[in-house]
Amino acid sequence: LETMEEKEPPYVLINVIGGPDGVYEDHVAYLEKHLKIITMKEFLKNKQVLRHKIQAVFVWYYKPVVDKELLQSLPNLKVVVNSGVGVDHLDLKLIFSFGVKVANTPLAVSSPTADLGIALMLASARRIVEGHQIAVSPDTKHFNADWLGEEVTGATLGIIGMGGIGYKVAQRAKAFDMKILYHNRNRRNVVDEEAVGALYCHKMEDLLRQSDFVMLVVNLTPQTARLIGEKELGLMKPTATLINICRGQVIDQDALVKALQNGIIKAAALDVTYPEPLPRDHALLHLKNVIITPHIGSATAQARHLMMKNMLESILAAINGLPVPNELHV
């Protein structure tokens, strides 16, 4: 009996298989080569037995919620692995206090999210969404658009948050001959700066005043919540565009709506809002100078596959007492 138990794969709790919030079915099939997957529903049905077996929680798009109650019910939990880089939905201190490790998947997310930032910048500058609407409209009399877009070539891009994703945005923007400014808690080393031609702005205000495009790429923390409000929007050029690919809460959305309505800034391109999705009557959904995508920074087949693979690697390492790839610390 003992040998049979030893051979049992590690038990991992996930929210649900399939559906909009679920782990993809083909990923589950892959994971099951190494793990025993338990859905939240199965767990709740047979909690008394399963709670002792579960060694990892697989948080796929914010679910399941890892709260005190869940942590208390899993005495053999070793690790919580999170899809994506942002862990603002996890109470790290609480999780660590249970002696549980946490890992995320920064490498899977950084390139596709940077790509999306550039895509939003170009889509806004070249009015791609409006162009599409004209091209498919039954009424062809506006076919030759009676408006013009802006070029990004030679324009100034201000990147707020120069971590893994921000730096990849800069690498891409360099290819457009953009002038790149950045603001970050810590200045990057000179080699990194020179490789992309990025100039450090110690004061975010300086970046806001000078940029034609401002891209937000920070982690959501108490320090970055509502980082961009009425005052900051007021410092931006009336011709500037704000692009957000990190978290909606980094912007004071009411202030953004006012700034967009009153010509304080020209446009916004947002992959993230709060809440997600926005209520259907929200002003941001009805302004012509706004483009919104439904939080698709990492929504590529390659990224999601790599996320799942990295999460699996972190689970197996933690369970086997090995160094955990992408482990987060306090």
Ligand SMILES: O=C(O)C(=O)CO
């Ligand atoms: O990596 C993250 O935090 C994401 O939001 C993925 O889209």
